[in-house]
Amino acid sequence: MKIVAQVKLLPASAHDADALAATLRACNRAANAASEAAFAKGLKRRNALQDAVYHRIRADFDLGAQAAVRTIKKVCDAYATLKANSKAGNLGPEGSKRRTRTESKPIAFREGAAQPYDDRILTWNLDQQTVSIWTVAGRIKGIPFVCSPEALKLLASRKGESDLVMRDGMFFLIATIDLPEPAPREPDGFLGVDLGIVNIATTSDGQIMSGRQVNRYRKHHRDLRKKLQKKRTKSAMRRLKSIRRRESRYATQRNHIIAKKLVHTAERTSRGIGLEDLSGIRQRVTAKKDQRARLHSWAFAQLGAFVEYKAKRAGVPVVHVDPRNTSRQCSECWHTHRSNRVDQARFVCRSCGIVLHADHNGSRNIAHRADAVWQRGAVNRPRTA
Structure with missing residues (x-):
């Protein structure tokens, strides 16, 4: 089963905090550009959208290769979620199909929206409770993080992407944890x-x-x-x-x-x-x-x-x-x-x-x-x- 663990980042300087904030802004502006292309050209699949916008968003928004790939994947996931959520309610009177309001324009991403990171651009050091993370200002190493003892124990089973989130001027990483799921036992009532x-x-x-x-x-x-x-x-x-x-x-x-x-x-x-x-x-x-x-x-x-x-x-x-x-x-x-x-x-x-x-x-x-x-x-x- 998959659960999430949240840790709070403690940037050592204003420069590091500004770099993290600038990274979120750049990634979400790039996501908006990719979303407009996906909507205009009907490119909702990752490979097709990546072929169309990859080089442009890297050049226009100063993104690294893996950050650009994660941003394009985020856009595709957003459209897939929108389609799944509106699938049950996309029928009009007498079963006719209709376009919902959310589908009438491209999906927009806030400048502070979460940005996914994978192990190529984010490295965890659980012993020292620090992370090394890619930003538009270069890779920042040794950013301390704090979390509960339970969350730290769960991070040992971390697998997949982690999301960088800015909330009220503070930065958090939300990591996906993959735990073995015990089989439900036969209940006595x-x-x-x-x-x-x-x-x-x-x-x-x-x-x-x-x-x-x-x-x-x-x-x-x-x-x-x-x-x-x-x-x-x-x-x-x-x-x-x-x-x-x-x-x-x-x-x-x-x-x-x-x-x-x-x-x-x-x-x-x-x-x-x-x-x-x-x-x-x-x-x-x-x-x-x-x-x-x-x-x-x-x-x-x-x-x-x-x-x-x-x-x-x-x-x-x-x-x-x-x-x-x-x-x-x-x-x-x-x-x-x-x-x-x-x-x-x-x-x-x-x-x-x-x-x-x-x-x-x-x-x-x-x-x-x-x-x-x-x-x-x-x-x-x-x-x-």
Whole structure:
């Protein structure tokens, strides 16, 4: 399985930092030139595009040979991703094909967008925690980097490209790690997980991970942004810039913590994890006006992705189930009716009379459904001899 590890570069001088920034600018300007050629001539394959623009972008943007090759590959990958993402939605009325808005003009790259590096233009020294990297000002050797002990251990299995990223004036390298993926074991039941806004995650064991602290944090930042935007002063704009990614980092950290707890619980009890298939939830759910910001701000997909990759590393199987009526169905007698859900927090079955926390009831239904899916033959079920 492939995961990523991020390290922070610490350029020793302003000259080194300027060289890294200039390299990103040059590579992304070259990528824009290659993108325009790819769009105008229909050259979306790497070899064809490389034959058309390689020598020109090397001369015009002062790129090295391998940097030019990586830049052209980046453009081709961007068009391939665009095609894959729009493939499902490129049909108009009555099945007629239509050109999406994103396909009406060439793909544009920001000057600070990530630039891929391979082992020919980037060398890692893990013992000294330094890198040697190509720039438009020449190769810079011995740039220190810092990272967590876990990330440093993962870098020993680094394989493939690494991306140079500039974020808020700081430079990072994001490396691809290739780890052996253990086969998912046969689970002894499933841990159902109900995802929500008031309670971010509730397990079928009854553990509730409240979203109160997160929602308060988000509300504080919304109010702060609104207040600063009204002021429109230079100091207010500086403050807005300094806090712009803080909320996102906080949400990502919380998702990592929750995912780790869920996977650890499932691994410790020899169970799999059952999750709702929440793809398209923002289009399916109609929220009240005062709840829309909370619904659209929480990263359900990110939390699900974190659970999946952490579960893969631990050999814990993950099964996605249909979320339909999980909040209205009784987890004891299976009676389903909308009136069973008395309010946001309380579930009272009109048939058997059982009273449960609504999210706990939903997570128990998810666990039952995940077990049923697994018994029918889940796609990631381990083979038996």
